[in-house]
Each structure stands twice: as C-alpha cells, then as structure tokens.
Amino acid sequence: MHVFIVGVTGAVGSLLAHELVARGDTVSGLVRHPAQRDELVTSGVTAGVGDLTLLSPGDLAPMIAYADAIVFTAGAGGGGTQATTAIDRDGVVKLIDAAHLTSVPPRFVLVSVFPEAWRERNLGPGFDHYIRVKKEADVALTKSKLSWVILRPSALQDDPGRGTVALGPAEIHDEITRADVAATLAAIVHEPRISQKILEVTAGTTPIDRAVASAI
Numbered sequence: 706m707h708v709f710i711v712g713v714t715g716a717v718g719s720l721l722a723h724e725l726v727a728r729g730d731t732v733s734g735l736v737r738h739p740a741q742r743d744e745l746v747t748s749g750v751t752a753g754v755g756d757l758t759l760l761s762p763g764d765l766a767p768m769i770a771y772a773d774a775i776v777f778t779a780g781a782g783g784g785g786t787q788a789t790t791a792i793d794r795d796g797v798v799k800l801i802d803a804a805h806l807t808s809v810p811p812r813f814v815l816v817s818v819f820p821e822a823w824r825e826r827n828l829g830p831g832f833d834h835y836i837r838v839k840k841e842a843d844v845a846l847t848k849s850k851l852s853w854v855i856l857r858p859s860a861l862q863d864d865p866g867r868g869t870v871a872l873g874p875a876e877i878h879d880e881i882t883r884a885d886v887a888a889t890l891a892a893i894v895h896e897p898r899i900s901q902k903i904l905e906v907t908a909g910t911t912p913i914d915r916a917v918a919s920a921i
C-alpha cells in the first residue's frame with residue numbers, strides 16, 4: 706500500500722511513517738525543506754518539497770497521484786490564527802481538491818480534534834479559533850466525494866505507547882500518547898472497510914487492532 710502523509714516530519718506523522726514502513730508500505734509525504742527530504746530518505750520515506758500554504762491543489766495532485774491513502778496530520782501548532790486557518794483548514798481543503806483531481810482518488814484519513822477539547826481551560830481566542838477551523842476542515846471532508854475517516858485524538862502525550870486505546874464515535878476527552886495515535890492511524894489505513902466515519906480516540910484498554918476492527 707502507498708500512503709502519503711501531510712505532516713510526515715511532525716511528531717505523529719514521523720511515528721506513523723515509521724510504523725507503515727515497518728509494515729512494508731510505500732510511504733511518501735510533503736516536507737517544507739530539502740534537508741527534511743534528504744533525512745527522510747534514510748528511513749525509507751520519499752517526499753515532495755513545498756509549503757502547504759503556498760501550494761495549489763494542482764501542485765499537490767501529482768504528489769498524491771499514486772497514493773492509496775492520504776493521512777493529514779499537519780498543523781500550525783500554535784503558529785497564530787492566520788497560520789492555523791491556512792494549514793489546519795485550508796490545507797485540508799486543498800488536499801481534498803487535489804484528491805478529486807486524481808484519476809483514482811485516494812482514501813483520506815484526517816487527524817482532527819475533540820470539539821470539546823480543553824474548553825474548561827478558557828485558553829483564549831487563539832485556541833477557540835483552532836477548534837473552529839478543525840471542525841470546518843471536518844465539515845469539508847464529510848461533504849467531499851472521497852472515501853474518508855476523521856480521527857479525533859484527545860490531548861497528545863509523548864510517553865511510550867501502550868498498544869491499547871478507547872476508540873469509537875464518541876469518547877470522553879482525556880489524554881493519549883502520540884505513539885498510540887500513530888498505531889491507530891496505521892491500523893485504520895489498513896482497514897478500508899472503515900469509511901465515512903468520525904472516530905474519537907483516547908487512552909483505553911482495548912488492543913488497537915481489536916478497537917479498529919470493532920469500528921468497521
């Protein structure tokens with residue numbers, strides 16, 4: 706299987722790339738700098754170079770032309786409201802449009818966020834904006850003609866993965882390791898019978914393969 710990852714150099718994206726390469730998949734992605742591309746080659750990942758905010762759907766379409774699936778796990782990561790809109794919402798919309806330009810559109814797996822994440826913390830207008838544009842990206846994908854899955858992880862932690870999660874259409878927002886999110890994404894990518902579904906994932910006790918099989 707060929708998987709194209711947007712955000713392949715990020716914390717979740719790099720764990721996912723590693724996991725997929727270990728499964729024997731062909732992995733490619735989008736990076737911003739040639740040095741990132743050269744580094745990825747050593748781990749068996751190829752990449753196109755470009756800034757998502759500057760690329761058009763027409764630029765992106767050739768990069769994803771032979772992909773069976775796209776995983777979007779990029780993010781502005783607190784880079785300001787303009788960057789958040791440009792990457793977390795408009796970047797997703799560009800990828801959707803790019804996928805529609807290909808002759809065999811890839812399945813689209815989008816990493817989103819729980820809409821109620823940290824609402825009790827009153828983190829301010831920047832965080833409210835982030836939550837709003839993530840939802841707008843979800844809406845755009847659900848209205849596309851693609852085969853799609855939206856995965857909403859709870860707050861991301863860098864601890865070692867447990868290999869177990871709670872996964873379903875509605876979960877209580879808590880925490881989850883990036884490693885467990887990456888393993889869940891890899892299992893979802895390999896389960897094409899999961900389609901047109903929004904899934905929430907947080908720390909839990911169900912082995913990841915079993916949790917994903919239950920989501921079919």
Ligand SMILES: NC(=O)c1ccc[n+]([C@@H]2O[C@H](COP(=O)([O-])OP(=O)(O)OC[C@H]3O[C@@H](n4cnc5c(N)ncnc54)[C@H](OP(=O)(O)O)[C@@H]3O)[C@@H](O)[C@H]2O)c1
Binds near residue numbers: 756
């Ligand atoms: N943090 C949380 O608690 C939380 C909770 C739920 C969901 N999420 C979502 O989880 C996803 C992954 O999070 P993460 O921690 O893995 O993020 P991360 O480590 O900050 O990675 C972000 C990725 O996006 C890429 N990127 C940023 N701007 C770009 C641009 N203009 N063009 C191309 N690529 C660009 C980065 O590339 P560079 O390496 O070049 O910077 C990097 O690969 C995000 O979508 C986030 O919204 C996060």
